[in-house]
Amino acid sequence: MSSAATDILQLDRPFQAVLFDMDGTLLDSRAVVERVWRDWAASHGRDFAPVMAESHGRRTIDTVRAFAIAGADAEVEAKKVEAMEIADVEGIVAIAGAAELIARLPSHRWAVVTSAGRELAVRRLTAAGLPIPKNMITAEDVSQGKPEPEGYLKAARLLGTTADQCLVFEDAQAGIEAGRRAGSTVIAITAARPHSFEAACPSVLDYEHVRFELA
Numbered sequence: 001m002s003s004a005a006t007d008i009l010q011l012d013r014p015f016q017a018v019l020f021d022m023d024g025t026l027l028d029s030r031a032v033v034e035r036v037w038r039d040w041a042a043s044h045g046r047d048f049a050p051v052m053a054e055s056h057g058r059r060t061i062d063t064v065r066a067f068a069i070a071g072a073d074a075e076v077e078a079k080k081v082e083a084m085e086i087a088d089v090e091g092i093v094a095i096a097g098a099a100e101l102i103a104r105l106p107s108h109r110w111a112v113v114t115s116a117g118r119e120l121a122v123r124r125l126t127a128a129g130l131p132i133p134k135n136m137i138t139a140e141d142v143s144q145g146k147p148e149p150e151g152y153l154k155a156a157r158l159l160g161t162t163a164d165q166c167l168v169f170e171d172a173q174a175g176i177e178a179g180r181r182a183g184s185t186v187i188a189i190t191a192a193r194p195h196s197f198e199a200a201c202p203s204v205l206d207y208e209h210v211r212f213e214l215a
Helices: 030-043 048-055 060-066 074-087 098-104 118-127 150-158 173-182
Strands: 017-020 110-113 166-170 185-189
Touching: 017 150, 030 048, 030 074, 048 060, 060 074, 074 118, 110 150, 150 166, 150 173, 166 173, 173 185
Parallel strands: 017 110, 017 166, 166 185
Antiparallel strands: none
């Protein structure tokens, strides 16, 4: 359900709030993510491709646990990865139209829901030249990461509404599933995807190609 790069997706219903994933959705951090996970995979004798695929849209701790390194403490390993990510922000840029869209939204009507930790989220948003949101749900705020809907449900409550009244922007299958399970309308952003991406929801290249209104 993707649209051509020149198409504009017009959403007919108004929304109470807008919820954004961060990596791949508000900003393109592919170069950093690939560098860090490639190094981690190599250091543990793991193939990079499945590690990278597993990491997309998920919390670091969940990715580390998925590969069950013998004799390694998953929480310690996750902290190592997060430290590497915090130290490396080279090449991070905002998705086209993201800054302009955020600037038009009242601060109490939007939030970021990310699988990254808070420190990393602030670091990457700053590197991309995007504002730090008043409302943000990070890895520390949930007991279950995406594709579980907990983060989106919490963000909606934080904004004083319900998830079914929220528009969610995502780029990963895990996040899309989380938004849908929360009951939100989900739009996939494809600008940071290096290959074709057929999501189970409408998709647009970036924020210059979608129009919607707040209720």
